[in-house]
Amino acid sequence: MMKIQPVVLSGGSGTRLWPLSREKYPKQLLPLVGDDSLLQATVRRVEGLANSTLAAPIVVCNEEYRFVIAEQLRLMGQSGGIVLEPMGRNTAPALTLAALAAIKNEADAVLLVMPADHVILDTAAFQAAVRQGATLAEAGAVVTFGITPDAPETGYGYIQSGEAFDGAKRIARFVEKPDLATAESYLAAGTYLWNSGISMMKATVWLQAMAACRPDILAVCHKAWDEGTVDGEFMREGKDTFAQCPSDSIDYAVMERLATGNGGAMGAPADVALPPGVVIPLSA
Template identity: 65%
Template sequence: MLIQPVVLSGGSGTRLWPLSREKYPKQLLTFLGEDSLLQATLRRLEGLSGLRMAPDLVVCNDEYRFVVAEQLRLIGRQGRIVLEPVGRNTAPALTLAALAAQSQGDDPVLLVMPADHVVTDVAAFQAGVQHAARLAQDGCIVTFGITPDRPETGYGYIQAGAAVDAEGSRSIARFVEKPDRATAERYLQEGNYFWNSGLFVLRASVWLNALRLCRPDILQACEAAWAGGAADMSFQRVDAEAFAACPSDSIDYAVMERLAGGQAVAGMPQGVVLPLSAGWSDVGAWDALWQILPKDEDGNVARGRVMLQGCTDTLAMSSGRLLACVGVKGLVVVETPDAVLVADQRHTQDVKQIVERLRREGSAEGLLHRKVYRPWGWYDGVDAGERFQVKRIMVKPGGTLSLQMHHHRAEHWIVVRGTARVTKGEEVFLLTENQSTYIPVGVTHRLENPGRLDLEMVEVQSGSYLGEDDIVRLGDVYGR
């Protein structure tokens, strides 16, 4: 049996702002151990026995394709990255993955995993995957139902029906939206309701056939987008115009709810929920993160430069500056270089309202961190004022910025570590530590790192306009 791991990495994680940003979402961040949530999602497949695994397949937004590729490279994972030109929710994303899986001439069982979940009991998860794969091979669409340990109001639920086999799998009776507290407590007592995990196991052809019955408009749009696509380095692009015309819908609404009970559509495969107890969390908000992180004797979680005095049940995270909390209870305090969040844990779901306000106001803090990652490295906006800004720049060994020019700004470059190869007009020369150069307005230029160490620089920009859109790219190895 061939298993195709599919990682859906398109979410924005607005409720984990300010660490999660629209163009650097939560699945790319590190919360537990040294791996990002995306890396941990792939690592939990390591050591899975008895199943033949295809190379990873990741579906992600075009905006952070290079970061995703780098994170896969760092953990030694090989695979394909399918790019969504715009977000259209999980049903179209899974459809692109199914089309990609079948393009190799196989009809594998897809193991569909959101990139932003936590699973602490990997052995239990792998045992569940082995069970689900057998059911999927026989034509079922399987989802994991998380065995609840509290009356959670932040998750949707699945009501389980009759037994499907002797190993614990159940038919799907119905899907239930996020309940109020009293209803969640009743679900917990009744024992046949499970949290909706968003994890699925099914054959590629079974998904495409189910979509043909339930949402042929989504299938047709995705097939047109796939047919008009092409390979781009290690990425698979789809036709942007065709995909933009695709309706937006989730896997649950498009197909899964039509497998349940009396809502079942004629000709559809059987829907199965497989109970799973594996330390699962979707890390949907700050209170969910506090739930899963190790705590001190007073229930506090402290990360980074944090000092707590007389605090209980508090999550405090610092990205750099000293964060001191005194006499607080049940708070979330998160510091980044450009924003600070202070929230009551009971209201962390409302953080997304702040992000919506930032979007409406056009504030950069809703989109990007001060440090912005690029395929060649990163830059960090250290300071800015009228007609100037200062950046720290890191270029990886072998990294090359585009050949470019600016209409409105000049740049001063100072090398503080490593070696830079500089193209300035017709000149090409090297700069080493403590050396500098000046790039006048309108002069073509390129920065490269020909060495084996990271190149670190300070860049001072000055001029009448300093926006990132004042870049005229004349040549770019990354195809931007």
């Protein structure tokens, strides 16, 4: 039975919802919908996934939020690991650290990577999509989830889906936030999805993809991780080393290159192959 490792990326400062959400207490730590904070709702959303063994979550966050997050997990009866970033370096290094943490316990675990600040109301539909994604990820694919658009939204990035792939679709390309006319054309085409920022892949596959796409980030994260310390549930990296890490997002570092096949652009060995990149739709 496959093991799914939830990874919650909780690095945002939440300044756009000021004063309710602010740098010292970002939106993902607030109960904006229901009694749970958005972070707690993210963790709770995957409870009860069938046909899998669910590992305790790994949360990646800034050092200053560690006690609040630990307490919110404790109130849920969760005791997962908390990876503390000494400074923010965007989502690609954050996920790389989480993958290094995950392989310590389960080398073949399938990572379910989720931002901490999403609101998803249809939990059953989400879990069904995750089960489909887990099967593809276990077979070696990098899976991203796109939201089926119901309006020409200009505030989201889009994913264009391509040819069929084992019940999903290949990623054709990622596109930035469009203007209104372009968003309307995407909606009419029927092949574009909003980019949810949720993804699945084996920890080892992510590290291989980073070796192919951003070996510079991978090398710094490895070194910082090896220099790190563990204090209960808190995992810290070497601060001075991690400060040298380039900043890049999951999409720019890896996902877009899965669509273009441009894996060796950052000087990686030519024989490092890219995994297939596929997209699964979610309802809006």
